[in-house]
Amino acid sequence: MRPVGSKYLLEEPLGRGATGTVWRARQTVPAGAEAAVTGSPGETVAIKVLKEELASDPDIVMRFLRERSVLLRLTHPNIVRVRDLVVEGDLLALVMDLVDGPDLHRYLRENGPLSPVAASLLTAQVADALAASHADGVVHRDLKPANVLLRESGGELHPLLTDFGIARLADSPGLTRTHEFVGTPAYVAPESAEGRPQTSAVDIYGAGILLYELLTGRPPFAGGTALEVLHRHLEEEPARPGNVPEPLWTVVERCLRKNPDERPSAENLARALRTVAQGVGVHASSAQIAAAEGVGALLAPDPSPAPVPQDPGGDPNAATTVLPTTGAPGGHDTAAATSD
Known part of the structure; x- marks a missing residue:
């Protein structure tokens, strides 16, 4: 030892x-x-x-x-x-703390996608964690299934978000100068890919990618190289899978808005997901169904997203996450961790 x-x-x-x-x-x-x-x-x-x-x-x-x-x-x-x-x-x-259970990436690989209700409720708990961290001025910046650990209790999965602070610790000036980016290509928000200023909205984008993957078993944007994946985040809109109810797709679509100013707060995201979970279940009442169909009203843009702070004495205009200048050869794992 x-x-x-x-x-x-x-x-x-x-x-x-x-x-x-x-x-x-x-x-x-x-x-x-x-x-x-x-x-x-x-x-x-x-x-x-x-x-x-x-x-x-x-x-x-x-x-x-x-x-x-x-x-x-x-x-x-x-x-x-x-x-x-x-x-x-x-x-x-x-x-x-030691979490005795798999991460969400491994769980999905072994068990397949979740139902719309289960995916909504699990992501709502992740959004709860983000709401707490954002209220404390902490932005995760690398939200993905591999950074969500699962503890099973009473037959239910309890997600716990880990690796807070790791993305920021690893985002050193040296890494920035060599054009390496913090995050994982399949989960990187457009503003992060372009090196624009980042706020807590990057975590909301990550939550949208995570929710999509819970429903389908894969993230919405894939490609042979990291560069290809990052360009798809910037230029493409994800297609709605056939098994995703319209109210839940409304949530996914709002989280994945290219403009970070159009994404909801984590608190409102959690509320919306629980509303949808109640409304798309097999035992939903007419009132719950109506509430789910009107979920867009709960997803107003976050008026005050938490900023990612600059280092004291650092260049406030320096990009902390940039598109790589060259892509990896075919077969590059675009979901592989770059900062976990």
Whole structure:
């Protein structure tokens, strides 16, 4: 077993991504007052150890320390809790609650798409998590099924959104200069693909992509290269699948508006999805059906989206997410993680 700091021991890897590896770990002594959760010896946790090249970047280390308080205070029933942050030598790690269950990407691959009602209710819980984070000024920026963990309770799936802050930590000036972007091509909002200013509306776009994938088993835009996928986000409108009820398609379409100023708030999205779930179910009353058919009224544009903050002293006009200058060869996995 490998120690992380003076309080944790890594036991086995649970998953690897572009920015690091998630491990099952064990706490050896209680954490100090700087941690959000003290914990106790023998307790099992999840630890994300960032890659060495990130941990050796002074910009990322400073960002990690600067955002410590934000990450530690972000709590919600649908957000994986960050318990502690470890900064030691060339090691950066986030200590989190361990979620004993698959991520949504794996679940869909093994079980297939969800029904319209189930997809609506699951996405509503993800929207609840986004509403809480946006109210605290935190934008996720890499919402996708792989970043939604599932805990099963009483036969129901309870989604928990993870990797808050990872996209921003990885979006260093060095990465920006080399024209790498933060996010995953299949889930990137148009304004992010073009390097325009980003707000919480990018998460609403990601929620729309996620909802589409829950209903169909695949994201709406695909292609042989990342560049091809990003251009489709900019230029194409998704076609409505035949199995998606009209009220639910209204929700998807509003989330996927190319203009971020036309997308709803996370709070209104959650409300709309629950209204639709009630109205498209087999036991829906006439009033619930009518409410679902009028769901567009609940999806007014968000009047005050949370901005993605600039770094102190950074260039406010610098693009943090840009179209790559060259595409990958055929067979590139456009849904593969670039910042998870």
